[in-house]
Amino acid sequence: MGSALEQNLRAITIADRLRAEGISRRGFLKFCASTASLMALSPAMVPAIARALENARRPSVIWLSFQECTGCTESLTRSHSPSIENLILEQVSLDYHHTLQAASGEAAELAREMAMQENQGKYLLVVDGSIPVKDGGVYSTIAGITNVDMLNEVAAGAAAIIAVGSCAAFGGIGHARPNPTGAMPVSEIVTDKPIVNVSGCPPIPTVITGVLAHFLTFNKLPELDELGRPLTFFGQSIHDRCYRRPFYDKGLFAESFDDEGARKGWCLYRLGCKGPATYNACATTKWNQGTSFPIEAGHPCLGCAEPDFWDMGSFYRALSIPTEDTTRTLVYGVGTGAVLGAAAAAMARSRKSKAKALHYKVSVSDLEESS
Amino acid sequence: MSSSEDRAVNAFREQIDGPIASYLSSCVHCGLCAHACLFYTETEDPRYTPINKVEPLRRVWKSEYTFFGKLASMLGLAKKVTDDLLKEWEPLIYDACTLCGRCSMVCPVGNDISYMIRKTREGMVAAGYAPDGLKGATQRAVTIGSPMGVKFPALQVQIHNVEKETGLRVPVDVHGADYMALLSSMEIMNFPEYIGALVKIFDKAGVSWTLCSEAFEATNSGMQIGSSDLEGELLQRVVDGAESLGVKYVISPECGHAYYALRWEGPNVLGKKYPFQVIHILELLDQLRLKGKLKVEDKVDEKLTFHDPCQIVRKGGVVEEPRSLLSLVASDFVEMEDAGVMNWCCGAGGGVSANERAQPLKLAAFKRKKSQLEALGVGTMVTACANCRINMEEGLEENNMQIEVIGLTETLADHLA
Amino acid sequence: MTRDTEQVRQPGICFGRDRGNDRPVLTELYHALQALKRCGKETVIDIKSLPFGSIDEQRLAEFLGKGEVEAVLHALGESRITETAFPGIWWIEHRNEHGEITAKSIEVAYIPGILKSQRDDVAAACRRLGSLVQLADPDGEPGSIET
């Protein structure tokens, strides 16, 4: 019905929309500066962003939630009463999100199918949650459709996929040992589409919007690391950008949660901080309106933005500690070594006593001169 | 066990023990032992690096006494002991090692390398790989009784001369004497003054002693060539002589390896403890000095130094005694560099003196002693080993050095109060 | 009993002391100022991208201080553009309609770009003013208006 108008609205650029709302060029530049900051791009990129937004069009977004806890959606919607993020979100057409949309039941599924039809090959697919594939995928279904089937169906017509949260990106807690539902990340099911992984449990809301902003601005996906994560947010580790890093460099560590070091804000490495091996933007973007992040609150980084962080040993044991029980290996090793050593020693001793029995007695006759 | 290789390998198998296994496990090829060995320092031939000399022994240890070496040898990866190897190593083991033990003092991981070379010789001699000169000397020692072919009648002649000269009687075959003195054939033939010195000192000090007509030879070519069998055969004669005379002590003469063989290897080679004690002549003299039974009337005035015989000092533990005795008899005694347990070998021990093939190498090695002496500028060098003494006399002559070499015991006897 | 306020230190304030994450920024600003003086090169530093603890930024702001100019921009919320006590170094904070900070930067420039009137806005202003005073000439100079 209103789709003609809708089409028209989509046809105009973001800059036009802002101008239509009576926002000055200065305001637009401010918007661009905020967007650059949001995307963690250098302020030098502002002119390029401005140029791009002049021409950017409003994409359709379909959001699928699978085996998940809604934490990712919560993170996004409960972030700072969204402002710039909100502006960005206003620039997309969120056509299906089963937690956020008003429609339910068949109407909801219809909205999804319509959005797919109308934007075939152009819409953006956002996924949160892992996809269970064991036993034909029966462990999670929506409207009687298994998650795997729905993902495959929706992904087929998508321009790109954003896997939001560690579950969609890497399998997350569903994928943790023993993985009873055969949970899989999006990237293991869909292999023929560009996928951006915005990992984290939950992911940083501004990172989600930052990726959307990037897609919106440049109409392409940002540069990714080897795990498919946008480099602008995941290019440096928590440790690299941690304000406690100088304490690590000096060798000053908290050894318990209430010792002198903890009170003085020393490095949390010994308390199990996974910051050195965790790539995410928490240390600079921070949480709760940029207030703080776990390490600033005195808790070690769990490494939630990394694959299988649930299975990397205790959250409270240092990164340098092996993930398996080395003491046990050591004890069994000594035992096995003792048994084998005893056998080897017995062989050596018998060889030696045999040699003694075969002793060749040197006599004067052996001393004939050789020449 | 017909082949020579098999005989060598079997002997190595018999010799390898815990210490050797720990030594060979520890070597890191740091090369420091080379700089402790005068055959390397004076020739700079890296083949003379001490640890390299035990290669044949190492191969047997590696392939037969280590679990992983055994696995490797089952896969045909182990290096074998061959006749070629033994032949190649023979000069390294016999010509370029005096068993002086200096390398054993410096090895940073603690390897007693000279112990291992001594053990390696067991396999070498069993396989027939030993220098002809040393073979001949050992043969003479076993068949005639002395490496130089000295028999008792020859000693009797020297005894007669000494008695005439000193006017004192040399006791022979005295049952129930406290001490039985042994001699080295070099002392009998080249330095009979040693016998005179003993008579004079013991007479003054009232020591009850005797020579034994059945067992007067102290030297042991069996040890030098590395055969425990032959070493034991020679030692058994001493034990039998001492037992037949019922002495309490056997005195080792001023001869390094004789002392080492008698004092430290003997009971182990024979497999039983001695019914007597072995004492080095310098130990006995120092005991007499302490008891006030050894007094001198005057001292040697000229500047002199002391050469530490390896087997007596570093490997024998008689370190302070010669110095106490020298301070008694010398007024200007100076130590050479590295004196004491770190002193450098004369270059002729461990059977090298009996090995004609090693003569050029032995003279090259003497350069070390030469430079030590030149640094001191002494006219006299005292020592306590007939083998060192004869070698140094030869070396000094070769190098046109005017230094007199004297035995410590005779020096004391000459100045007896 | 207590001699001073040290006893009830705020954690943020007490560990700010020896952290020193703001030092490198000052060095960077020094070099940026030199570049501006030498060849007019402008520099922008995004403060949000710096590894700052809660105290570092405050300390940096205190160090830079306030200078002679303080401008407020009203567009999509309020923005505050303040020249620091070091002329040429500007502290810029953009806020949204809810007063929340959306971007924060330090700009080294003779005048921050955002303060200048924008060409598009000038063109719009020109059109608007022209229609108000009924001057048809699109290229008309404001000076040509007769009073």
Place this chain on the structure above:
Amino acid sequence: MTSVEFLAWVRGPMFQIAVAIFVVGVVIRLIEIFALGRKADLSKPRGGETMPGIKTIVRRSIPDPGTFKRSPFTIVLGYLFHIGLFITILFFVPHIELFHDVLGLQWPGLPTPLVDAVAIISIFAMLAILANRLRNPVLRFLSNGEDYLVWAATLLPLVTGYFAFHRMLFPYQTMLGLHILSVEILLILFPFTKLMHFFTSFIARWYNGAAFGRRGVQS
């Protein structure tokens, strides 16, 4: 295999495999040595064995002046590298955490910049050691493939650890993984090579000290 999977593998199963090979191998080799033993010495001792043995264990860490004068280079480099290696292994805080986990023992660490400097010194000492080995005629003569292999296996953990700490060359996870892997290679090579001297040199020194000690000489 991604860098995260690689890191998980070297921190997980591979570490246990390496430790198992190391422990089993070392125990076998030590038992072999002790089981061979030595025959009781029948000669009358002049001195004790135990104390001189212990003294030799200590004294062999200090070169005698003559040896030092003749090969200062080998000795100084050996010292630098060994001390540096021990400091970096034993006093870098993340390593202490590892020992604490495995052995239950803990000790204070050293300031990280100090360990860092020491690691650099050790790395350069190692490079000089290689140069020395290639240049010095005795060392060149004695050296075999194992010597160079062990040299490389010892240097690698230092270099990879340095790179990981300074976040050079590769992303941290990859570099940390390579560092742990290089340590695992070292552990695996340990029982098969002269690395065993870490344990056996103490036994060797004791035997040497005891043999000389009973003859009345402190070796």
